[in-house]
Amino acid sequence: MARITRKNARRGLAAVGALTIGAIALSACAGGSGEESDDNTLTLWHFEGANSAMGIAWDEAIKVFEEETGATVEFEEKSFEQIRSTASQVLNSDEAPDIMEYNKGNATAGLLASQGLLADIGDAVEEYGWDDKLAPALQTTARYDEDGVMGSGAWYGIPNYGEFVTVYYNKDAFAEAGLAVPTTYDEFVDVLGAFADQGVTPLATAGLEYPLGQVWYQLALSQADRQFVNDYQLYENPVDWEGEEITYATETLADWVDQGYISKDVTGLKAEDAGVSFINGTAPIFISGSWWYGRFVDEIDGFDWGVFPFPDSDLSLGSSGNLWVVPERSGSKDLAYQFIDITMRPEIQALIGNNGGLPVAADEADITDAKSLELIQAFNAVNDKDGLSFYPDWPTPTFYDSLVAELQELVNGTKTPAEVQTSLGDEYESYVADFR
Incomplete structure (x- = not known):
């Protein structure tokens, strides 16, 4: 059940313009009980274009995931607006995906976390060591307290670009x-x-x-x-x-x-x-x-x-880019964590970097495009002094x-x-x- 406090109830009123709940136009086949399903399927939503740096890298991650796990990814491309405008309602239903890309920040991922709609992924962060790969400022947008304020509290998402x-x-x-x-x-x-x-x-x-x-x-x-x-x-x-x-x-x-x-x-x-x-x-x-x-x-x-x-x-x-979040009602949380970990691997991070994105955990030696390397080095210089604000x-x-x-x-x-x-x-x- 969603946690409702005076503070996040007020936030809900203030954020209603940003998270308007309309008729559900989205559909998926993920199990909505929050328990692990037996169908060996991962339902994944994101809104990146197929030719974007993230779209290219994540498509490769899907292939690697299916080869290594034997599971099937049911990818559904949604628009940013589709996910934004229906998130609260969809994630509180049996139509929630197992993993999805979502916008970071207090009024977005923080709001969903405060409503109890996102899974606390702290155990997976510790198991896979994702915190060791993320600079402190990048971690800020992945953690939210009980009121949905970023920077402390439980882990509710993982960024893999910036x-x-x-x-x-x-x-x-x-x-x-x-x-x-x-x-x-x-x-x-x-x-x-x-x-x-x-x-x-x-x-x-x-x-x-x-x-x-x-x-x-x-x-x-x-x-x-x-x-x-x-x-x-x-x-x-x-x-x-x-x-x-x-x-x-x-x-x-x-x-x-x-x-x-x-x-x-x-x-x-x-x-x-x-x-x-x-x-x-x-x-x-x-x-x-x-x-x-x-x-x-x-x-x-x-x-x-x-x-x-x-x-x-x-x-x-x-800041970090948008987050991989795992809905609380996801029926394949363990598979979701395995997929996130693949997107943090050097080879997938390099794909982001060589296609114009800003990977958060890439080896600069893997970046073969000179112009892309210029941007990544500038970004890394900001992270090295904890400068993202x-x-x-x-x-x-x-x-x-x-x-x-x-x-x-x-x-x-x-x-x-x-x-x-x-x-x-x-x-x-x-x-x-x-x-x-």
């Missing part, structure tokens, strides 16, 4: 402008100023969707330490919304608009617009996620490009929309930095207060 935000740059544009890759924050600002002086808006970003919020959070992280991240993301202590980290981020973002480093037009742009402006060479710098990397490899042919870490910051946006919208189910709206006001000049911080702080506290 993601992070970095700085993409146009090498040719830098060379033409006589600029070197900045290694300090002051040098980075000098680069922005040099492009602006040449009449070029240096930063590609977007205010209708997530990229601008990523820039804002990265600026805060540049002034922060791990305790700030734990307070902001894990609710360990109150966050000071007038403190150094957030004030610096908000005031600096407003200044970058005033200096011409960011166009005021970003309030009408989506992430796709920002990415395309980097692809076509209009903007020489783009701060965003590793999920763009493969597309840039495929579509940029007019100039050379690369990545560098945001200077003078030990912390970066990023998640995303700015994670703390509440509605914070993404609030952050987008408030930063639009900031860019438009219709709110001051202090007013933006007050609005964001009020939204944050209205949800987070119940978890302290």
Whole structure:
């Protein structure tokens, strides 16, 4: 039975927009009793495309699994929206799969864990040693307490790939402008100023969707330490919304608009617009996620490009990828654990890496594609210093929309930095207060 407390009951109300329960459009044949079935079948759901890095690697993992176990995998490709919108209802029914990919975070995997819908896989983690393969920040999104807050408590999932935000740059544009890759924050600002002086808006970003919020959070992280991240993301202590980290981020973002480093037009742009402006060479710098990397490899042919870490910051946006979770009603839990373990093997991790993904436990020597290796080494460098710091919208189910709206006001000049911080702080506290 689902565990219901005052806190997670409140979360359920707050997250209803993110986890709308509609009519079940999904079907599967997994046994729903939660006991091990005798049919030697593993029902698996995920939403990765067949040609994606994860889709390619997991398809191979299915073949290995069937060969080694003699069991049959009944794979059902679902859309992200299918799984997202019906998860609570499906996982509480006899139609639950034995294993599935699910989104990480408090309002998603954490919510299902708090409702008792996901199996505690701690014994399997210990048996297979998965914790030894995952950096501390990657483990954060796999563990949830009784209220569904990530970072502590039981293990409810395992990621086998990751993601992070970095700085993409146009090498040719830098060379033409006589600029070197900045290694300090002051040098980075000098680069922005040099492009602006040449009449070029240096930063590609977007205010209708997530990229601008990523820039804002990265600026805060540049002034922060791990305790700030734990307070902001894990609710360990109150966050000071007038403190150094957030004030610096908000005031600096407003200044970058005033200096011409960011166009005021970003309030009408989506992430796709920002990415395309980097692809076509209009903007020489783009701060965003590793999920763009493969597309840039495929579509940029007019100039050379690369990545560098945001200077003078030990912390970066990023996290594990989505999780393998095992529903509590799975009838083949042991088979599910065997499949997860196969996806963590070096050869499967290498497939993720050589096809544009970010494996969490790959041997760099197994990565044969030079461009892929560049990204993986950058990701590993962040993990080596425990730098992954998640995303700015994670703390509440509605914070993404609030952050987008408030930063639009900031860019438009219709709110001051202090007013933006007050609005964001009020939204944050209205949800987070119940978890302290």
